[in-house]
Structures are given as structure tokens and as C-alpha cells.
Amino acid sequence: MENVSLLKVKTMDFQDQIKFVRMHLQLSQEEFARQMGISFATVSRWERENRKPQLALLGKFYSFCQRNGIEIDLSDNTNI
Template structure:
């Protein structure tokens, strides 16, 4: 699963809008939108913070495999 897919997956799983996720992560809506659409890749610190946010919300970020899409293998 790509980073953009992970962001989308986590957001949908939590029932958040892009705006709500941006507020929770203390980033702009545009940042979430670019991450989710694969237009930009976050810096390492943002990846760490997003990973911690996922873990705090019972989403196992580290187990989302690169070839996995929403819990099923391609």
C-alpha cells in the first residue's frame, strides 16, 4: 500500500473528512489532499507523526504492506 493509500485508508476508517484529519495532524487541508492524491510525499517527521497518529487510533500503520489494498492482497 502506498503512503497515499495509507492516508486514505486511515481517514476513511476513522470516518474523517480531509479537513478533520488535517486538524488532527496540525497540517493544512491542502497537505492532506496532496498526500492522499499522491502529489507529494511527506517528510520523514510527518511520516513518523502520521504513524503514531494511526497507532493511537488502533490502525496498525506498520503492518499495512506495500502490496496490500484495504486489507486484501492484489
Template sequence: MTFAEEIKRIRQRSFLSQEAFAKEVNVSFSTVNRWETGKTRPNLMAMKSIKGYCEKNNVGFEQLEELWLSAEQEARE
């Protein structure tokens, strides 16, 4: 599963639109759209917001975190 697919899965498991999820994690609708299409990935602050949302709503975050960390590692290499 890709990062884009995983972020979309988290949003859909919460039965939220991209706009509603964006409000929950304090980003714009277009930002969530770019994440889900694979154009961009969240920065550290956005990942903290997503993690907080997941913890508050009992949604698994581990897979998303692993994908984000591996992508960050690849970007440094």
C-alpha cells in the first residue's frame, strides 16, 4: 500500500470527506487532495496532527507512519 492509499484509507474509515478531514488535521482541502493523489506528503507538523486525530478516534496510524518515515529516508539518500 502506498502513502496516498493509506491516508485515504484513514480518512474513509472515519467516514469523512477530504474537506472534513482537512479541518480535523488543520490543513486545507487541497493539501489533503495532494496527499491522496501522491503529489505531496505531509510535513512533520501535519503528521503530528494526523497522529493526534488517529489517536483521538482510535484509527490505526502505524502503517502511515512507517510509509512516511521510509519516504523521508529515501528522500535523504
């Protein structure tokens, strides 16, 4: 799959980033959750509500993006 550079995430909420990545990869919420190693409910919640994930899950998302050739800046998404 071609490299995709997401808009600087400063212009996207986390819920929009998740959905953008998932849709770009043409994955259902269920398949996205399976590939990320998280529950479907977590993905659904992330897309429905503007909730920032725990740092460990944010790292999983970042790693998932890297493995799929998607460059993403998560600097504004930490809840530290």
C-alpha cells in the first residue's frame, strides 16, 4: 500500500484519525480491532466519542500505522 501522510493531526481529532486510518485501509471496525489487538467496543468508542486512549493504546495505534505505511503525528494526542 502506498505511503499516506495524514494531515497534521492538529487539524484532526483522535476519533477522526482512527476512522480515517481504518477507512483508508478499508477495514471494518471489527477487523481493525482484531489487527490492533483490541476490542471492537474500544474502536467503536474511539470513533463515537472524542476520547483519548491510554498511552499504551496510543502506542499500539502509532505502531499499527507505521506497519501499514501511514505516517502520523500523535504529539497532540497524549494525555500526559
